[in-house]
Amino acid sequence: MARTIHLDLDINGKTHGLDVEPRVTLLDALREHLALTGTKKGCDQGQCGACTCHVDGERVLSCLTLAAQVEGRQVTTIEGIAGDDGTLHVVQRAFLEHDAFQCGYCTPGQIMSAVACIREGHAGSDAEIREYMSGNLCRCGAYISIVAAVRDAAATLGAGQKAEAA
Amino acid sequence: MRDFSYSRASSIEEARKAALQAGAMMLAGGTTLLDLAKCGVGEPDQVIDISHIIGLDAISIDERAATIGALAKMSAVADHPAVLAAFPAVAQSLSLAASQQLRNMATIGGNLLQRTRCPYFRDPATFAACNKREPGSGCSALGGVTRNHAVLGTSEHCIATYPGDLATALVAFDAVVDLGGRSVSVEDFFLAPGDTPDRETVITPGEMIVGVSLPTSAAARNSTYLKVRDRQSYEFAAASAAVGLELEADGKTVRDVRVALGGVATKPWRAREVEQALIGKALTDETVTAAARLSMNGAVAQPASSGGNHYKIELAPRVVARALRTLGGLA
Ligand SMILES: Cc1cc2nc3c(=O)[nH]c(=O)nc-3n(C[C@H](O)[C@H](O)[C@H](O)COP(=O)(O)OP(=O)(O)OC[C@H]3O[C@@H](n4cnc5c(N)ncnc54)[C@H](O)[C@@H]3O)c2cc1C
Ligand code: SF4
Ligand code: FES
Ligand code: FES
Numbered sequence: 001m002a003r004t005i006h007l008d009l010d011i012n013g014k015t016h017g018l019d020v021e022p023r024v025t026l027l028d029a030l031r032e033h034l035a036l037t038g039t040k041k042g043c044d045q046g047q048c049g050a051c052t053c054h055v056d057g058e059r060v061l062s063c064l065t066l067a068a069q070v071e072g073r074q075v076t077t078i079e080g081i082a083g084d085d086g087t088l089h090v091v092q093r094a095f096l097e098h099d100a101f102q103c104g105y106c107t108p109g110q111i112m113s114a115v116a117c118i119r120e121g122h123a124g125s126d127a128e129i130r131e132y133m134s135g136n137l138c139r140c141g142a143y144i145s146i147v148a149a150v151r152d153a154a155a156t157l158g159a160g161q162k163a164e165a166a
Numbered sequence: 167m168r169d170f171s172y173s174r175a176s177s178i179e180e181a182r183k184a185a186l187q188a189g190a191m192m193l194a195g196g197t198t199l200l201d202l203a204k205c206g207v208g209e210p211d212q213v214i215d216i217s218h219i220i221g222l223d224a225i226s227i228d229e230r231a232a233t234i235g236a237l238a239k240m241s242a243v244a245d246h247p248a249v250l251a252a253f254p255a256v257a258q259s260l261s262l263a264a265s266q267q268l269r270n271m272a273t274i275g276g277n278l279l280q281r282t283r284c285p286y287f288r289d290p291a292t293f294a295a296c297n298k299r300e301p302g303s304g305c306s307a308l309g310g311v312t313r314n315h316a317v318l319g320t321s322e323h324c325i326a327t328y329p330g331d332l333a334t335a336l337v338a339f340d341a342v343v344d345l346g347g348r349s350v351s352v353e354d355f356f357l358a359p360g361d362t363p364d365r366e367t368v369i370t371p372g373e374m375i376v377g378v379s380l381p382t383s384a385a386a387r388n389s390t391y392l393k394v395r396d397r398q399s400y401e402f403a404a405a406s407a408a409v410g411l412e413l414e415a416d417g418k419t420v421r422d423v424r425v426a427l428g429g430v431a432t433k434p435w436r437a438r439e440v441e442q443a444l445i446g447k448a449l450t451d452e453t454v455t456a457a458a459r460l461s462m463n464g465a466v467a468q469p470a471s472s473g474g475n476h477y478k479i480e481l482a483p484r485v486v487a488r489a490l491r492t493l494g495g496l497a
Pocket of ligand 2: 282284285286287295296297298299304305306307308323324325326363
């Protein structure tokens with residue numbers, strides 16, 4: 001019989017209790033145990049970025065993170081970034097406006113990565129966006145529109161911050 | 167991935183004790199451990215999560231040295247203003263490695279202990295022979311596709327490249343690994359494969375990397391990490407160089423120079439012959455090119471018929487020379 005451990009995970013502001021084998025990754029916990037299937041599994045080996053989530057506000061790969069490792073930390077997934085009333089996040093809107101996808105499989109990971117990339121201050125130029133978004137592969141090759149969406153969202157969010165500071 | 171038990175260590179002592187148990191492995195960021203567990207290479211029975219130990223992620227720096235805790239994240243060190251100022255090559259070796267997601271997870275201690283990317287090593291289901299995994303089983307890379315294998319420090323038993331960028335920068339600047347009870351220079355910490363490719367470092371069971379310390383120097387302050395690879399980002403080095411340079415007051419005579427190579431050797435590789443050839447000489451295109459060639463003394467390439475790695479013998483000296491020219495204002 002498989003040994004399971006009990007975990008209480010804080011995901012998108014809610015606590016979820018679950019009993020899983022210790023080897024279960026955060027990615028599998030989300031998708032297979034909590035029905036949060038927005039986070040995608042591409043390679044399952046740290047090479048594609050499709051599984052990108054935030055832990056304590058920082059982007060990480062959920063396929064190389066054990067669910068047990070994030071107990072006591074705050075996890076945010078693609079399901080958790082829109083407003084409570086369904087208003088899309090600035091980055092989500094920018095991806096729509098720029099048509100920054102084709103099949104859409106890499107998109108949740110791209111968006112989670114982009115939100116963090118902008119927050120880190122690593123979206124200052126197209127070259128910087130390309131370098132700091134390089135952990136997210138897109139098999140459809142939507143890169144040009146992805147860079148445009150990130151650039152646009154960074155400008156919108158930057159303007160918002162300036163307005164707030166003023 | 168085979169299942170394992172999971173526990174959290176709350177102190178260094180607890181972690182070291184737990185790690186002495188059979189089949190136990192420490193987990194820091196987990197980006198090597200889980201990757202290899204999924205490949206069926208490293209299959210722990212017990213995972214000891216050390217990432218919750220408090221205080222082991224500190225970064226401190228004064229005029230004499232920098233001390234970096236084993237649990238400091240790659241991204242935190244890469245962006246640390248004082249590290250960037252005193253050791254630009256070290257910061258760059260981290261920001262040019264992996265991706266931002268991985269750098270947010272991976273730790274300095276775990277980074278040093280990352281394993282080779284030799285595709286035969288990583289695929290036990292297809293390739294049974296690998297002396298690093300299974301001593302005495304042979305080497306599937308010999309006679310295979312060796313484009314990314316080492317040309318320096320190889321043996322007849324293993325030609326796997328040490329893939330890390332950070333350790334390459336650390337070895338250039340005389341960094342020391344703090345193992346709690348003892349300290350070992352990064353240069354001596356890593357072992358060439360020889361007859362025992364399964365032994366990669368001097369660390370013993372139950373030992374733990376507590377941190378890394380680096381003496382400051384003028385050469386470290388004026389340093390750079392140049393990484394050349396098959397794609398522009400998110401890729402291991404085909405050849406890389408960590409280089410530091412201090413010139414005399416005349417602005418052209420070399421007082422101190424540090425050169426280390428990545429992506430071409432079985433361990434982080436200090437190129438002392440290049441350094442010796444330049445100290446006391448004027449830094450010119452000619453002296454740089456001639457000295458950089460010495461970095462490949464003793465290099466052995468695999469046959470071209472196997473998608474070989476001969477190109478590294480041409481590429482690595484160019485990478486060294488370009489880094490030196492950039493630092494010396496010749497570029
Ligand atoms: C897709 C991909 C691309 C990558 N690209 C690069 C690259 O370009 N350049 C590069 O340098 N690296 C690269 N890496 C490797 C990455 O940097 C390492 O996986 C990472 O640094 C390991 O750190 P960690 O904290 O996650 O280690 P873990 O996976 O937690 O641990 C690694 C090993 O070290 C042991 N360990 C960890 N901490 C300690 C300690 N304090 N004391 C004793 N033992 C310890 C563990 O038991 C384990 O055996 C890449 C990785 C991936 C997956
Ligand atoms: S080169 Fe080393 S790691 Fe690769 S198959 Fe041969 S023995 Fe194994
Ligand atoms: S699924 Fe995690 S990086 Fe590809
Ligand atoms: S939109 Fe298809 S993989 Fe990116």
